[in-house]
Amino acid sequence: MFQVISITGFIIVFAGLAFHCLVFPVSGKHKWSPVAVLKKLIHLLTVVLLPQQLSLLGVLRKLLYFLTLLCFVVLAVTGFYRPLVMDEHLSGYLLMVHATFAPVFALCVAILAVMWAHHNRFKTADWPGLLRVLRRFIRMKTADKQDDGGQSYLVQKTAFWLIIFLALPVILSIVLGMFPIFGTEGQQFLLNLHRYSTLALTLTAIVHIYLIIRTQMK
Amino acid sequence: MKKGLILTGTLFWLVLAIPTFAASDKILLGDMQDGSLAQPVHLINLFDEEGQRISPDDELVLPFSMRGSCADCHDYDKISKGRHFNALLPDAEAGRLGQPWIYVDAATATQIPLSYRPWEGTYNPGQIGLTRWKFIKSFGRQLPGGIGEDADAESPDLQARWTVSGELEINCLACHDGDPGYDRAEYATQVARENFRWAATAACSFASVKGSAKKMPETYDPFMPEILDDPKLIPPTVTYRESAFDNNKRVLLDIVKKAPDYRCYFCHSNVKLQEPDIQHWMTDQDVHLAAGLTCVDCHRNGLDHEIVRGYENEASVSTNSLAASSSCRGCHTEGRLGAPQPKHAGIPPVHFERLSCTACHSGLMPQQKTQRIKTSRAHGLGTHSVNGSADALPHIVSPVFAEQPDGKIAPHNLIWPAFWGDLKDGDVALISLELVGKAAGKILDGGKASRSGDWPDLTAEQMTKVLVALKNTVAKPVYVCAGKVYSLDKKDQLADVEDSAAKPYLWPIAHDVRPAAQSLGSAGCSDCHTTDKPFFFGRVDVDSPLVSEAASTREMIEFQGLRPFYTKAFAFSFVFRPWLKIVALVSCVLIAGVLLLYALKALGCIVKVLSEEEQ
Numbered sequence A: 001m002f003q004v005i006s007i008t009g010f011i012i013v014f015a016g017l018a019f020h021c022l023v024f025p026v027s028g029k030h031k032w033s034p035v036a037v038l039k040k041l042i043h044l045l046t047v048v049l050l051p052q053q054l055s056l057l058g059v060l061r062k063l064l065y066f067l068t069l070l071c072f073v074v075l076a077v078t079g080f081y082r083p084l085v086m087d088e089h090l091s092g093y094l095l096m097v098h099a100t101f102a103p104v105f106a107l108c109v110a111i112l113a114v115m116w117a118h119h120n121r122f123k124t125a126d127w128p129g130l131l132r133v134l135r136r137f138i139r140m141k142t143a144d145k146q147d148d149g150g151q152s153y154l155v156q157k158t159a160f161w162l163i164i165f166l167a168l169p170v171i172l173s174i175v176l177g178m179f180p181i182f183g184t185e186g187q188q189f190l191l192n193l194h195r196y197s198t199l200a201l202t203l204t205a206i207v208h209i210y211l212i213i214r215t216q217m218k
Numbered sequence B: 001m002k003k004g005l006i007l008t009g010t011l012f013w014l015v016l017a018i019p020t021f022a023a024s025d026k027i028l029l030g031d032m033q034d035g036s037l038a039q040p041v042h043l044i045n046l047f048d049e050e051g052q053r054i055s056p057d058d059e060l061v062l063p064f065s066m067r068g069s070c071a072d073c074h075d076y077d078k079i080s081k082g083r084h085f086n087a088l089l090p091d092a093e094a095g096r097l098g099q100p101w102i103y104v105d106a107a108t109a110t111q112i113p114l115s116y117r118p119w120e121g122t123y124n125p126g127q128i129g130l131t132r133w134k135f136i137k138s139f140g141r142q143l144p145g146g147i148g149e150d151a152d153a154e155s156p157d158l159q160a161r162w163t164v165s166g167e168l169e170i171n172c173l174a175c176h177d178g179d180p181g182y183d184r185a186e187y188a189t190q191v192a193r194e195n196f197r198w199a200a201t202a203a204c205s206f207a208s209v210k211g212s213a214k215k216m217p218e219t220y221d222p223f224m225p226e227i228l229d230d231p232k233l234i235p236p237t238v239t240y241r242e243s244a245f246d247n248n249k250r251v252l253l254d255i256v257k258k259a260p261d262y263r264c265y266f267c268h269s270n271v272k273l274q275e276p277d278i279q280h281w282m283t284d285q286d287v288h289l290a291a292g293l294t295c296v297d298c299h300r301n302g303l304d305h306e307i308v309r310g311y312e313n314e315a316s317v318s319t320n321s322l323a324a325s326s327s328c329r330g331c332h333t334e335g336r337l338g339a340p341q342p343k344h345a346g347i348p349p350v351h352f353e354r355l356s357c358t359a360c361h362s363g364l365m366p367q368q369k370t371q372r373i374k375t376s377r378a379h380g381l382g383t384h385s386v387n388g389s390a391d392a393l394p395h396i397v398s399p400v401f402a403e404q405p406d407g408k409i410a411p412h413n414l415i416w417p418a419f420w421g422d423l424k425d426g427d428v429a430l431i432s433l434e435l436v437g438k439a440a441g442k443i444l445d446g447g448k449a450s451r452s453g454d455w456p457d458l459t460a461e462q463m464t465k466v467l468v469a470l471k472n473t474v475a476k477p478v479y480v481c482a483g484k485v486y487s488l489d490k491k492d493q494l495a496d497v498e499d500s501a502a503k504p505y506l507w508p509i510a511h512d513v514r515p516a517a518q519s520l521g522s523a524g525c526s527d528c529h530t531t532d533k534p535f536f537f538g539r540v541d542v543d544s545p546l547v548s549e550a551a552s553t554r555e556m557i558e559f560q561g562l563r564p565f566y567t568k569a570f571a572f573s574f575v576f577r578p579w580l581k582i583v584a585l586v587s588c589v590l591i592a593g594v595l596l597l598y599a600l601k602a603l604g605c606i607v608k609v610l611s612e613e614e615q
Helices: A002-023 A034-046 A056-086 A092-116 A128-137 A154-178 A184-217 B002-025 B066-070 B132-142 B156-165 B184-192 B196-202 B261-268 B328-334 B350-354 B357-361 B433-440 B446-452 B460-470 B564-614
Strands: B042-045 B101-105 B110-114 B207-210 B237-240 B250-253 B270-272 B371-375 B396-403 B409-415 B419-424 B427-430 B477-481 B484-488 B494-498 B505-508 B539-541 B553-555
Touching (some): A092 A154, A092 B564, B101 B132, B110 B419, B132 B156, B132 B196, B184 B196, B196 B237, B328 B357, B357 B409, B396 B539, B419 B484, B433 B460, B460 B477, B460 B494
Antiparallel strands (some): B042 B250, B101 B110, B419 B477, B477 B484, B484 B494
8 A cells, every 4th residue: 555655656746846847947058957967966965075155054054954865865765665666564674774864864854944944934925826815805014025036935945844844753653663652553553654754755855855956956 | 777777876875875964964962052051960871892881890890981981972083083183184284383292212312203293394103113002102191092003004913912902092081071080190101001991991080990901912802801821910900989880880970061271281281491499389370371261261172172272373274163263363352251452562563573472472481591391292291100300301492482484483392303314315214213223222321311311422433333333224324413414424434414304393382371561572672682682692402412512502593584693783773772762852852843933933923914904
């Protein structure tokens, strides 16, 4: 069941992103070519090694982001390989690698939440449609004020907050299982919660990463 | 003409077949169920095996026969196909591996698991020359009966002995006699005297048997006994207590439907050996018995005596309709008989896929090294001739946590087979005990062994000598012990190799069951998941008569189908588990804090917007 749902989820998300790329191509000289994406990824991965214009906190923030990204990739590969490809539970060395990277990921996500939450807070510019609707019912003094030059990051920010929100059941579902609180049925529930919340988090993270790369390429 | 022949043939067949159908469908008096749960009173006449009613004042007093006395009211033939009696039947379901009969001969350093059931790792008694007669002689003490002569396999001499001793009929009283005076140890003594026909009677409190069929000449006829010349020869004779018979020559037998536990224990007791100071009264019994259940509350059977063994998946091979619901899981998920439904709080579900219930709840608590145990059937516990020595063979080690065919790890008892064989086409064939005795008898020091019942101190030199001696009778003699096959090379030098023919025989165990508070894992993951805990890393004793192998052990994990390095690394990872919990919980607090903070901010915005509207 989980295998079918996961594969369907991945297909839908990747198909959606491909569709989005085709319908809304990146404007300017950067196009969605494999070379351009590769260049961007290399740039992202080497950014901390190159001379930076960022403050120490900025470097740390980026470093943390890449560490989170690395953990995410490792956890996704180790976590989904057996359930998706072999229709088996996670076990063996994959489980050990998974469990090794999991606490690092949890801590990184928590610190990311602290560091990036303010940057990803919703602003009035993120809700132009909603504001128009609201104006019909109430008089809003700040309704016309535009932040960030009027550019909307609604989906990207929503993805960020979803990741942060989903991280909670992902982490708690495993940690609580380690305490003598939940019986067999509870453990099974926690395991399923971990599976499905992880699937949701992974798909959201893919969308988030896609939007970040897309933003960078503009 | 042709039609007439067919008609005649059909009628002839019908005439023959109708009584057969009628007989098989007939429900006998004792097997009828009228709904009463009361205990039927068995005030009955006793009959000998020739169908003659027994009276204590008969001129020739014979032992009563179970078939003769019980079969009028109970379907003896149907019962004889039950689990306890059907090992010899070719179509009987073998089921899960069980405890074998273990043939032991300390003098020739032999210890072989035997069974008439086709359990992998056991040998058919016939393979070492044990005919049914010899099998009964060795193990009849704790057999429930149901073994008779196999005329094709026995020598003429032994066929004559069967006539003298009689058949070892199914002994109904072994389980169903509620009389505390029913003496199973006396039964064992009578079997040792070859008084098979008299054994069940001798065990009764109202009868006594003296004499021995073993000493009788082959021509002796117990139904027409002649006066023997030799005063030392005492033929087997039975004497009944006259007061046990009423005026109608009936005897009150205290027959119980539900076999009492102590009847089961005569054949199904276990005792651990390595703590001599701890006696039975200091130990706890099985939690089910302590809770007031009896053995047969779970191990049930109907008239067919197809008793429930109680293991998972038994229903796929058993005809007993309660087999599915009488396993641990069956009772404890349905709550039958008040079985508590387990919580297993904090135990990941993978444990229930890779472990049997018994892994945590049954058998001895694992220690750094396996312990030796004795069992009733292997050591004749409860009989008058029991060898009380802790070193007495066979050497059974327990608990060994090994993988079962269903992939689950379960506690097992284990023995290392040790025997002399003949290597043929890569397979080791057993050599008959007689040949081994002739070849090894003078070379091995059987004297010491026979006193303690322990292995003789077998040296490589002695083994070489025996193998050389056996070369006169078999092509490629080998000795199997401690998981290895020893043989001679071209220069008659001893060489050994690990071989599947020498692998140990393990059978899963289920008792005694410990409650949750005393199970493995009750103290947390560290009960098993640390690098030194015996569940994975305990040492399994490798039992061997070979002096150089005396202290040999193997790691438990070798029996579990697991990768040693991975298991060690996985166990080591539990050192970091508390840190993992702390990191994860701190992360959760931080994330929840951020979410709460911005949720409140969002709420603040909404409140602000709505407040402005009102102004």
